Amino acid sequence: MRRNPPQTPYFSVIHQHLQAIVALALVLAVVACNSTSKNSQTQITVAAASDLTPAFEELARAFQSQTDIKVVFSFGSTGILTQQIANGAPIDLFAAAHVSYIEQLEKQNLIVPDTKSIYARGRITLWTTKDASFKPQKIEELTHAEITRIAIANPDHAPYGLAARQALESAGIWETVKPKLIFADNIRQALQFAETGNVDVAIVALSLSIPSNGQWTLIPEELHQPINQGLAVIRTTKHEREARQFAAFINSPSGRAILQKYGFTQ
DSSP states (O other): OOOOOOOOOHHHHHHHHHHHHHHHHHHHHHHHHHHHHHOOOOEEEEEEEEGGHHHHHHHHHOOOOOOOOOEEEEEHHHHHHHHHHHHHHSSSEESSSHHHHHHHHHHHOOOOGGOEEEEEEEEEEEETTTTTTTOOGGGGGGGGGTTTOEEEEOOTTHHHHHHHHHHHHHHTTTHHHHGGGEEEEEHHHHHHHHHSSSSEEEEEHHOOOOTTEEEEEEGGGGGGEEEEEEEEEBBBBBHHHHHHHHHHHTTSSHHHHHHHTTTBBB
């Protein structure tokens, strides 16, 4: 009976080396996977009303430094953002300029119900550049002949635009100034119209006025309905835990302190 020749030490050494190489490769693969896992950063997408731009950018920086969760924003008109979410936009958290839009999505079963909250109340201002020839101090002064163009956000889909219209109506000057009005897509664009000199005055959010390089005066709050701003986690999110964390941070003492810097109240 023919037997296989005994394995020589040479082949044994080769076999041992191959085993060692395979083992090392497996170790390196595990290390690489662990390293990738540790370095990967969770990211959430937040749809937020335009008035929130400076405040929420600061909130996101503070939140990321504490949690290592990155926040990416889609800023725009609350009404338009609401439509996008209803049409399936991949949003994790929605911060609206008015809670009624959150309630609208709730009726469509598009939010996580227990995450709905009012996080702030906004205010509106009369805004002009510092070198403007006429700087109105009262809303009634918008009828002044020197003011020919006034920017407000479109009241059909922007809560701050609706508040502007309500204030003009309460002051009894809506019909008078209506020919002067330029409707912006959102409140941030209304401010840009004034900053670039395309209009003489803009009615904008206090939260945008405070960090701006212009002159502004508050419009009395009793002239319009309260701008109660609401947020909620979107039901289709794949990052509910992280979205909840950011929502909680916004409503935390640290988050509220940042919001107050930009004129938001509770």
